[in-house]
Amino acid sequence: MVKGAFDGVTVLDFTQGVAGPHASMLLALHGADVIKIEPPEGDWGRALGELKGDHCAHSIAFNRGKRSIALDLKSPDGIAVVKKLAAKADVVMESFRPGVIGRLGFGYEDLKKINPKVVYCSISGFGQTGPYSKRPTVDGLIQAFSGMMVMNKMPDGTPWRQGMIAVDVTTGLYTFQALAPAIMRQFRFGEGCYIDSSLMRAAAAYQGAKLMEWVFSKGNPPVLYMPAGSYKTANGYIMLSAMRPHHFRLLFELIGREDIANDPDLQSHDNRIRNAAKIIKALNETMPQKTTEEWIEILQPKDVFCERVNNYTDYLQHPHVKATGAVDWIEQDGMGALPVANIPGLPRASEHPPQQYAPHIGENGPEILRELSYSAADIDAMLSRGGVRAPAPAVKAAD
Template sequence: MPTLPPLDGIRVVDLSRVLAGPYCTALLADAGADVVKIEPTAGEDSRHLGPFRDGESIYFNVLNRGKRSLALNLKDDADRKVLFDLLDTADVLVENFRPGVTARLGIDYDTVHARNPRLVYASISGFGQDGPLAGSAAYDLVVQALSGIMSITGSPESGPTRLGESFGDLVAGLFAAWGISSALVGTRESGVGQHLDVAMFDSMLAMLPTAHSQLQASGVAPAGVGNRHPVSTPFDTYRASDGLFVLAVASQSGFEKLAHTMDRADLLGDNRFADDTSRTDHEPALRAEIEIWAKDKTVAEVVAVLGAAGLASSEIWNVEQALSSEQSRHRGLVESFDHPVAGTIDYVRQPVVFGDSARPGVRRSPLLDEHRQPLLSEIASR
């Protein structure tokens, strides 16, 4: 019989806005937490960010699925009292104000911790709560630029290139959700919560183990190499008769299998391709051999032949193809809810399968201040 969702019974007060914080709390809601989103009386910033349908931000509604909304003016004493009363019932607080703002509002960690010592308080910011850049404005583009990820993305021709999604925000939100879950385990044992300091910059640096390894080994900062892997070859996009395919070979046995699949056993005796390092040094020559083999085959034919040989290869899907694929459908990745204004909204649920835990029922995003009365009643009856 399925057990309860892993975060069932955990209440999260969400003071965050736009992306990093809301993404974190959406993951927690997907895992069963009761997330109460505190919004300004005019609504959270991303309610006003496109794309829109019937005046409703699809972006906001995807990121705030499964939450309840309460609108408060945090500069107003009465509204701030409502917030503190709510925090007395909470297990987690998430905020992504610039460092110093919560202190000015009187809702900083020390103040909140004094009232509710069990509370896990997560602060998400661009550069952390201290350090020379702590007070700097941080958008994803800035963090990608400073973290080094842009310097290794793109090609020598294109120069540094931003990743095609706001990964600085998303990775910070992901680490925050991991940190909160870990801290809740500690709180269960100790009875005392703690302050989590999650920085976008730190989070992006933590995602660069290959580049960091290259730097340590050579003493030279790695640069962008396009779609190919910086260490292993062949590991890139290649051209067939009707488009591009990807091929990933990361072992000597894999290369031997590729050579036989191409009916080019002679490549195994070529010193240029003797090992992974040599193949990477002579990447253009090996690329030419692969593309000569593939030039009279379609992408589908190439992928079928390589797949039958047990090699990792695929066509390149766009976002629509990935979301609608049989793999996504089988895994149940895309869920949907009916919004009273915007209609049906699809979203990708958090992707971890928790064994026998029941998956929380699909809960839609909230209208602004929609849950004021039930939340005030819950506070009053505690």
């Protein structure tokens, strides 16, 4: 197995949901020992969708490669365990509402007193400061707040939320991107730091070009080019993209619409956008006359950009996906075989299956306590007092 970039790095991970767990999972897949601190009832992200035992698809997708210990952070035992873990952690991550972690005694100012080189990252909806800092939020609300829903509007102008947790996942990527150089600075210069990551700022960074475009277009950004969109065929949908003039002409010649190819009102980029309704009408009239596959056989050999609109089954079964190793399948107990999209820059999931395993609630608690030099008697006493939740077969996903 190839050495991970973060082998030897210990991460104390208080985060729940998707954004923080996504970032810490990326650290884990790159070799870090990520110790997931969960409340006794488990990370609330375990219930994002259909639940099997104590897992759902999201909790598996974003918690692979970690170890879990379930603690009551208000109990003496829970506090003692966290202090021991924090003293040796290279990275601490949390996603409580701003101010909560400080009241628990594990904020950045508290922990840097016992661990001056710690890289500490807080992930929240609106950030740690400002009038909205304590405002509760979720992915869809940030899509609304950030303007994303307006940019994703329906043809009738209705703002529309993306069906995926796009902001959470993007926040995880930006947070990982912030943590990686912070860990490098820690390694090279012995410096710790504090990172304030938020869904609000990640959503804006993701839409950075659109923010600029909105300003210089005075709130009326044009479409990038025309045609670009999905159109109904005889058996499904096809996505068409014809940005360059020769692509536009070739597309309409190949589908038998020379009237559009030669239309004097459609011979420039600006005119095609201005007269988009004429182009869309022609495509809606013509594309249903053949199947998606028939159109692709006509268009792709001539380098006209087009693609079948797939669902996830289509993608997973596609010969190109299989040939390139873009997806592997892993076994998660109680869930059966699940697809894992292999992440660019990381080994394939099939090359290290144990690293793809997502822990159950508190599954690794006893081993983590042993590593902290607690005796067997101490561990039994802690489990009996309830400050540390014992792993129990009852919480494991059923077959």
